[in-house]
Amino acid sequence: MLGCTAMPVPPQLRYTRAMRMVSKYDFERAFKTGGRARGRSVSLIAAPNGLEGTRLGLSVGKACWKGAVERNRVRRVFREAFRLSYAALPKGCDLILMPATPKLKPDLALVRAELEELAAKAWSKRRTPRPAEAARPTKETP
RNA sequence: CGAGUGGCCCAGGCGACCGCUGCGAAGCCCUCACCGGCUUCGGAGAGGAACGUCCGGACUCCACGGGUCAGGAUGGUUGCUAACGGCAACCGGCCGCGAGGCUAGGGAAAGUGCCACAGAAAACAAACCGCCGCGUUCGCGCGGUAAGGGUGAAACGGUGCGGUAAGAGCGCACCGCAGCCACGGUGACGGGGCUGGCAGGGCAAACCCCAUCCGGAGAAAGGCCAAAUAGGGGGUACUUCGCGGUGAGACCCGCACCCACAGUGCCCCGGGUAGGUCGUUGGAGCCCGCGCGCAAGUGCGGGCCUAGAGAAAUGGUCGCCGCCUCUGGAAACGGAGGGCACAGAAUCCGGCGUACAGGGCCACUCGCAUC
Numbered sequence: 001m002l003g004c005t006a007m008p009v010p011p012q013l014r015y016t017r018a019m020r021m022v023s024k025y026d027f028e029r030a031f032k033t034g035g036r037a038r039g040r041s042v043s044l045i046a047a048p049n050g051l052e053g054t055r056l057g058l059s060v061g062k063a064c065w066k067g068a069v070e071r072n073r074v075r076r077v078f079r080e081a082f083r084l085s086y087a088a089l090p091k092g093c094d095l096i097l098m099p100a101t102p103k104l105k106p107d108l109a110l111v112r113a114e115l116e117e118l119a120a121k122a123w124s125k126r127r128t129p130r131p132a133e134a135a136r137p138t139k140e141t142p
Numbered sequence: 143c144g145a146g147u148g149g150c151c152c153a154g155g156c157g158a159c160c161g162c163u164g165c166g167a168a169g170c171c172c173u174c175a176c177c178g179g180c181u182u183c184g185g186a187g188a189g190g191a192a193c194g195u196c197c198g199g200a201c202u203c204c205a206c207g208g209g210u211c212a213g214g215a216u217g218g219u220u221g222c223u224a225a226c227g228g229c230a231a232c233c234g235g236c237c238g239c240g241a242g243g244c245u246a247g248g249g250a251a252a253g254u255g256c257c258a259c260a261g262a263a264a265a266c267a268a269a270c271c272g273c274c275g276c277g278u279u280c281g282c283g284c285g286g287u288a289a290g291g292g293u294g295a296a297a298c299g300g301u302g303c304g305g306u307a308a309g310a311g312c313g314c315a316c317c318g319c320a321g322c323c324a325c326g327g328u329g330a331c332g333g334g335g336c337u338g339g340c341a342g343g344g345c346a347a348a349c350c351c352c353a354u355c356c357g358g359a360g361a362a363a364g365g366c367c368a369a370a371u372a373g374g375g376g377g378u379a380c381u382u383c384g385c386g387g388u389g390a391g392a393c394c395c396g397c398a399c400c401c402a403c404a405g406u407g408c409c410c411c412g413g414g415u416a417g418g419u420c421g422u423u424g425g426a427g428c429c430c431g432c433g434c435g436c437a438a439g440u441g442c443g444g445g446c447c448u449a450g451a452g453a454a455a456u457g458g459u460c461g462c463c464g465c466c467u468c469u470g471g472a473a474a475c476g477g478a479g480g481g482c483a484c485a486g487a488a489u490c491c492g493g494c495g496u497a498c499a500g501g502g503c504c505a506c507u508c509g510c511a512u513c
Contacts, residue, residue, distance in 0.1 A: 015161065021453070023453090024453080027453065060453095067193095069484095080161080
């Protein structure tokens with residue numbers, strides 16, 4: 001048939017304020033305790049947030065792009081990837097996304113694939129604050 | 143038609159679906175209520191430079207007595223403006239056949255400094271080759287000269303005629319220059335008349351002098367609310383202390399305020415951090431018309447509401463069309479992948495500077511052709 005090229009109609013995917021990391025405190029906690037993973041274009045940190053859903057934080061500095069236009073481009077692609085892949089990400093988790101290389105020209109499909117893979121990887125590497133030592137001989141690879 | 147000059151404008155377009163941030167309306171949840179949350183609908187959502195942060199303001203807080211100096215900025219005139227280092231018109235100079243363009247453009251008889259290389263000589267007078275006169279032992283010496291050669295970015299006005307031993311403003315004409323006079327212009331300045339035989343280089347974006355202007359810090363300004371935790375302080379009056387400190391870069395005079403530690407009296411319950419909120423978008427606003435003005439602008443009338451984030455919204459996917467590149471073809475017309483600039487609001491305005499694909503419009507100049 002010729003229906004093979006049609007885009008799959010996406011379900012309702014929201015991205016609301018509750019799904020953002022907003023406070024300085026959240027960022028500091030995530031940087032301190034989160035598990036990290038790095039891919040070709042994305043580098044991410046995952047940390048538990050004690051909530052039902054997953055939240056997103058972006059850290060795109062001037063080291064990546066000097067101009068604001070390209071910096072915004074990176075942020076928007078990252079955010080769109082988060083929105084589209086939300087269902088595939090771990091729950092109850094704060095994710096901080098950073099560009100993995102300077103002068104990154106992000107591609108949405110690649111970023112989505114990496115995001116899903118690295119989120120799972122980083123989530124398993126997180127340091128659980130309370131009952132840490134008890135059951136931790138397992139390695140990160142699923 | 144070709145070449146060019148000046149100015150203005152646009153910043154790929156249309157549609158579908160999924161999202162994001164304010165605003166408005168309705169409904170639901172929570173609540174004593176406010177606040178807050180959710181859903182639906184409606185409507186809005188980056189720029190000409192939003193950029194750099196180079197000037198000028200608005201606004202906010204701080205300071206506020208005066209003098210001299212210091213420091214910074216500006217530099218033709220007249221206007222415009224809230225203001226400006228901006229803009230407009232005009233004047234002078236330089237460039238262009240022209241339309242036009244460029245121009246920090248006050249003072250070098252107040253002082254200091256600099257002027258490389260070349261050249262004889264670079265600022266106070268001189269003379270390398272010459273030219274002329276006299277002398278001569280024919281090597282040259284003495285004197286006159288600054289017209290010619292040569293160097294340079296620049297050499298003690300330029301051209302011509304007379305004059306002379308050769309020459310020189312030595313004399314004359316014109317040009318330049320300086321002084322004086324009246325005229326025109328608000329003015330910068332202009333053109334004119336008379337007089338003078340020439341005064342004696344340039345650089346002031348070198349110091350400097352002159353004239354004019356200038357308090358400081360900035361939205362992380364600043365106002366309000368205010369957890370957790372720590373915790374008793376804060377205000378005020380007086381006493382005490384001095385070549386005391388601060389306001390204020392130096393000094394002088396004056397003034398105001400402050401003074402740890404300590405003592406006394408009175409009054410108050412507050413102060414600070416995270417966080418929240420206001421500031422925060424309606425303004426020297428934009429559009430249209432008319433009047434005034436050469437213009438920059440300005441007055442009046444009418445209409446419009448036009449982004450407000452805060453780890454920071456303005457995005458994603460797809461389709462069609464436009465433009466560019468490559469490519470098939472004689473052409474009509476196709477095909478392929480890629481690209482469509484510079485660049486992202488952060489308190490707000492007025493400018494300047496810088497970046498930039500492609501395209502459109504208007505006026506004018508020169509050349510050629512035609513009528």
